Amino acid sequence: MRSTPTAYAWSVLTTALATGIAYLLLHRFAPTNLAMIYLLGVVFVAARFGRGPAILASVLSVCAFDFLFIPPYYSFAVDDTEYVLTFGVLLGVALLTSGLMLRVGRQAETARLRELHTSALYRMSREFSRAVSRAEIVRIAEEKMGEILGADVWVFLPAADGTLAPAPGVTSAFPLAESEMRVAQWVFVSGRPAGRGVENFPEAGALYLPVSGTRGRVGVLGVFENEAKGAPGIERRQLLDAIAGQLALALERDALAEEAREAKFRLESDRLRETLLSSVSHDLRTPLATIAGAASGLIDGDRALDEATRRDMVLSICEEADRLNRLVNNLLNMTRIESGALHLRKEWHPLDEVIGSALTVLKRRLGDRPVQTRVAEDLPLVPMDGILIEQVLVNLIENALRHAGARGPIEIEAAERSGEAAGDREVVVSVADRGPGIPPGEERVIFEKFGRATRDPASAGVGLGLAICRGIVEEHGGRIWAENREGGGAVFAFALPVGRDAPETIEESEE
Amino acid sequence: VSAPGPQVLVIEDEPQIRRFLKATLGARGYRVLEAPSGEEGATLAASHNPDVVLLDLGLPDIDGLEVVKRIREWSPMPIVVLSARGMERDKVAALDLGADDYVTKPFSVQELAARVRAALRRAALSKGDGETPVVAVGDLEIDVARHVVTVRGKRVRLTPTEFRLLATLARHAGRVCTHRFLLEEVWGSRNAGQTHYLRIYMRQLRNKIEESPARPRYLLTEMGVGYRLVDE
Numbered sequence: 001m002r003s004t005p006t007a008y009a010w011s012v013l014t015t016a017l018a019t020g021i022a023y024l025l026l027h028r029f030a031p032t033n034l035a036m037i038y039l040l041g042v043v044f045v046a047a048r049f050g051r052g053p054a055i056l057a058s059v060l061s062v063c064a065f066d067f068l069f070i071p072p073y074y075s076f077a078v079d080d081t082e083y084v085l086t087f088g089v090l091l092g093v094a095l096l097t098s099g100l101m102l103r104v105g106r107q108a109e110t111a112r113l114r115e116l117h118t119s120a121l122y123r124m125s126r127e128f129s130r131a132v133s134r135a136e137i138v139r140i141a142e143e144k145m146g147e148i149l150g151a152d153v154w155v156f157l158p159a160a161d162g163t164l165a166p167a168p169g170v171t172s173a174f175p176l177a178e179s180e181m182r183v184a185q186w187v188f189v190s191g192r193p194a195g196r197g198v199e200n201f202p203e204a205g206a207l208y209l210p211v212s213g214t215r216g217r218v219g220v221l222g223v224f225e226n227e228a229k230g231a232p233g234i235e236r237r238q239l240l241d242a243i244a245g246q247l248a249l250a251l252e253r254d255a256l257a258e259e260a261r262e263a264k265f266r267l268e269s270d271r272l273r274e275t276l277l278s279s280v281s282h283d284l285r286t287p288l289a290t291i292a293g294a295a296s297g298l299i300d301g302d303r304a305l306d307e308a309t310r311r312d313m314v315l316s317i318c319e320e321a322d323r324l325n326r327l328v329n330n331l332l333n334m335t336r337i338e339s340g341a342l343h344l345r346k347e348w349h350p351l352d353e354v355i356g357s358a359l360t361v362l363k364r365r366l367g368d369r370p371v372q373t374r375v376a377e378d379l380p381l382v383p384m385d386g387i388l389i390e391q392v393l394v395n396l397i398e399n400a401l402r403h404a405g406a407r408g409p410i411e412i413e414a415a416e417r418s419g420e421a422a423g424d425r426e427v428v429v430s431v432a433d434r435g436p437g438i439p440p441g442e443e444r445v446i447f448e449k450f451g452r453a454t455r456d457p458a459s460a461g462v463g464l465g466l467a468i469c470r471g472i473v474e475e476h477g478g479r480i481w482a483e484n485r486e487g488g489g490a491v492f493a494f495a496l497p498v499g500r501d502a503p504e505t506i507e508e509s510e511e
Numbered sequence: 512v513s514a515p516g517p518q519v520l521v522i523e524d525e526p527q528i529r530r531f532l533k534a535t536l537g538a539r540g541y542r543v544l545e546a547p548s549g550e551e552g553a554t555l556a557a558s559h560n561p562d563v564v565l566l567d568l569g570l571p572d573i574d575g576l577e578v579v580k581r582i583r584e585w586s587p588m589p590i591v592v593l594s595a596r597g598m599e600r601d602k603v604a605a606l607d608l609g610a611d612d613y614v615t616k617p618f619s620v621q622e623l624a625a626r627v628r629a630a631l632r633r634a635a636l637s638k639g640d641g642e643t644p645v646v647a648v649g650d651l652e653i654d655v656a657r658h659v660v661t662v663r664g665k666r667v668r669l670t671p672t673e674f675r676l677l678a679t680l681a682r683h684a685g686r687v688c689t690h691r692f693l694l695e696e697v698w699g700s701r702n703a704g705q706t707h708y709l710r711i712y713m714r715q716l717r718n719k720i721e722e723s724p725a726r727p728r729y730l731l732t733e734m735g736v737g738y739r740l741v742d743e
Contacts (some may be wrong), residue, residue: 057742063607106525221549318619321617325617347706347707348706348707348710349707349710350710350711350714352714352717352724353710353713353714353717353732354734355725356724356726356732356734357728357731357732357733357734358727359725359726360731360732371726373580373723373725373726375724375725377718381707381710381711386734386735387599387734388736390734412725466679502712503707503708508670508672508673509670510670510673
């Protein structure tokens with residue numbers, strides 16, 4: 001509690017007030033009793049404003065008392081030493097009371113802080129328990145610690161190879177020098193605190209605490225005090241330890257959850273691999289069997305086969321080879337998507353061009369089947385990887401071809417509309433057919449790997465095409481979906497976000 | 512006895528592919544020369560001076576691109592590159608190094624034969640006066656010298672840039688032109704990298720020339736590589 005000039009003013013005022021009251025009572029009471037009024041004033045000032053003002057009040061009180069109420073009046077000449085005692089008592093009371101009040105105040109402040117910290121810790125642990133990822137835990141820790149400690153905080157987590165690195169996403173204002181990293185690493189290895197205010201590495205800029213859970217150390221907490229303070233007090237150290245403990249628990253819990261997830265994923269991917277193997281081997285063998293059979297038939301039954309049959313067999317060899325090629329492409333693409341090796345090379349493309357080039361790729365398979373394209377003329381350029389989006393269109397059109405029936409029409413549309421978030425625009429491309437449509441309830445499943453509509457006899461070929469479409473579209477930040485059309489058939493559509501700052505079309509007059 | 516057909520040098524390490532190329536190209540009247548490696552290919556190209564080279568990009572000894580470079584050091588002979596799908600960057604690199612065209616594996620013989628024919632045609636033309644006076648495909652006619660473009664007999668009005676672009680494609684009709692090549696020819700080298708300009712102008716050209724711009728018949732897009740004006 002620091003005394004302000006106001007407090008000293010109050011001290012003077014209180015003494016003046018006591019003097020006023022004493023003056024009014026001067027003729028009815030003995031001077032000794034008048035001193036009591038001053039005592040009251042001094043106690044009040046000591047309790048309310050602390051030591052300095054209290055001392056001032058007691059000095060002023062004794063002076064005033066002596067000057068006004070002790071004969072000879074209006075002079076400081078003190079005949080006997082009697083009133084020295086009065087002064088002593090007043091001063092003693094002032095010191096005692098103010099000291100007492102200071103302690104009480106400090107205790108109250110400590111209690112208040114402790115209460116604040118406890119509730120903050122509680123809030124932090126509650127948020128920790130809701131966090132679903134390491135990144136989120138780190139974010140919460142950083143945020144809450146900033147709130148509680150008023151300090152900048154780094155959370156260090158070990159990488160797979162055991163070296164420590166600042167958790168990604170932490171944006172502390174405290175610059176992280178190489179030397180600081182070494183201290184953090186030391187703390188992680190030794191398990192002892194180091195840095196400012198403690199025994200080890202006191203020259204470091206921050207205080208580093210080990211974050212240890214039940215299964216060993218999970219990280220290091222770096223605390224950078226904004227104010228140039230010395231060692232943190234015992235209270236603060238306890239608080240820091242409590243925070244480190246909670247952080248350790250949260251990180252450990254997350255690690256366990258991650259392990260469980262991984263185990264589940266391994267199980268699932270085992271199952272998936274099995275499906276993949278059986279599906280792929282079936283889908284590889286079918287065209288291979290056709291090719292081998294037809295080719296050997298052509299050698300063997302040379303004379304027995306008429307010209308039309310021979311031609312038919314050659315054609316089926318070509319078709320099945322095509323199918324094999326598509327299958328291999330799909331497998332390659334799927335592998336790329338799954339392993340995260342799909343690197344988008346985004347450029348500004350007009351969608352009509354991509355649609356046109358997909359149709360060119362499929363020219364032979366389309367034959368003279370009716371294909372209707374409705375592309376809005378003022379479609380903006382869209383940032384995309386042209387090769388991959390062409391692949392999406394090829395897969396969607398092939399899918400439509402499989403279901404549309406031998407001569408069924410295919411309709412392709414592209415239009416711009418407002419996106420899901422306010423102010424965003426997107427371009428929606430759809431491929432529609434008049435086939436049997438999607439079995440109810442399977443509108444989402446078909447985009448899963450091998451999720452081809454189960455009872456659909458028309459879907460030959462590995463069920464990868466649509467999963468690849470989804471992978472590519474989602475990599476572009478877009479969405480893909482399927483639904484049944486009114487009047488029969490299915491429509492597959494995807495939406496790509498229209499980027500900002502699309503290049504302008506250049507105006508130029510004709511010759 | 513008819514005149515001997517054009518000579519094709521096939522540089523390809525897979526014997527099965529060489530075998531069917533030899534059979535099918537031979538049946539179409541080409542004389543086929545085979546090289547199983549890049550080194551041998553480059554040597555045979557120098558010693559036999561073939562009319563056209565079919566070059567696989569994935570060779571075991573030296574990079575196919577290196578073979579393109581070596582041949583281009585001394586000869587403009589047409590080179591058609593054979594390359595797998597998804598290797599667009601390699602194709603573009605080969606084309607920018609001077610290869611004439613490419614075919615994506617697996618390809619049909621018809622497709623390959625069309626590319627080889629186009630490459631031979633261009634080689635014959637460039638030995639002549641160099642300038643293509645008129646390109647006529649289907650209903651499209653481009654008279655480069657007179658700056659006249661007609662579709663189904665009707666004159667098409669083009670902007671100067673549109674015409675330069677179409678004329679460049681016409682001079683290389685049947686052959687794929689990479690983005691970089693077109694940007695340099697039409698806009699000058701400083702705009703290389705502004706591929707979206709090219710795309711915008713191609714869209715405008717298609718809207719003026721194609722009956723159905725979303726199903727182009729003349730101006731084909733080779734995604735990730737460039738554009739091709741069909742010539743047959």
